[in-house]
Amino acid sequence: MRCFILLITVAVTCLSAAALQAADDVPVERAQLTLRVTGLFAPDREADLRELMMLIPDVALVSVDYLQAEAVFEYEPNKAFDKAKPDKIPERIDNAIRTNSRGTFGAKPLSGLAKDKLQNVDISVVGLDCKGCALAAYESVAKVDGVERATASFKTGLVTARFDPAKTDRAALEAALVKARVELKKPLETTP
Structure with a gap:
């Protein structure tokens, strides 16, 4: 009986490992969002922003346009921000940036004005x-x-x-x- 239980345990463990490996092989869907960045008042602040973004899990800084004070952020919709609705993502990114920068950086939606x-x-x-x-x-x-x-x-x-x-x-x-x-x-x- 012990051999049977051991055999089943080994089989379940192998199947679980195979399932996890298969899940890892599935491409992860990532989304990008362009936002205005507050606090980007000088060119050297871009390096500060890049360093700050290393502290925020599940969100990556893709690019920064200093002249327009805009940045492109990338995240996994099903993982970042507790699966927040898409319209809440800019607010969540802003909160994470403000918290980690002690208020010296922030993010806002792009302006609608030409x-x-x-x-x-x-x-x-x-x-x-x-x-x-x-x-x-x-x-x-x-x-x-x-x-x-x-x-x-x-x-x-x-x-x-x-x-x-x-x-x-x-x-x-x-x-x-x-x-x-x-x-x-x-x-x-x-x-x-």
Whole structure:
């Protein structure tokens, strides 16, 4: 009887192993999603984003378009985010990114506004002498309703923004910087 039970146990184990091997051979369906990335205010932040994504299981960073502040993420729909519905995936990716970056990065759906409808502005600032200062200046502008893309560089002393002119303007962006205690560079006065 013991031999019979042992034989059945071995057979079940072999069949289970074969079933697992067959399951591993089935191609895994992966999905891709392009999202706007917040916190991508300088070119060197791309490396920070790539490093951050290594901490998030089941989601891979496929590519980053720094100039558009967009990234392509790949995930397994049946595995990532507890089988969340497709319309909830951007929110789940955003939550994972925000949590793991302590709020310095985030993800949003792409804008529905055509890029040719946006305006660009460069604002000269002083006092941005580190990445943290640049992040604070960036966040003050990026949070203004209508801003689609912003950058801040302590190396060049510039904060840039691409925005919907129906929702905001240069004055509102400058006011947001002043409120965040970022000093605006005064234009040079010319004498006649």
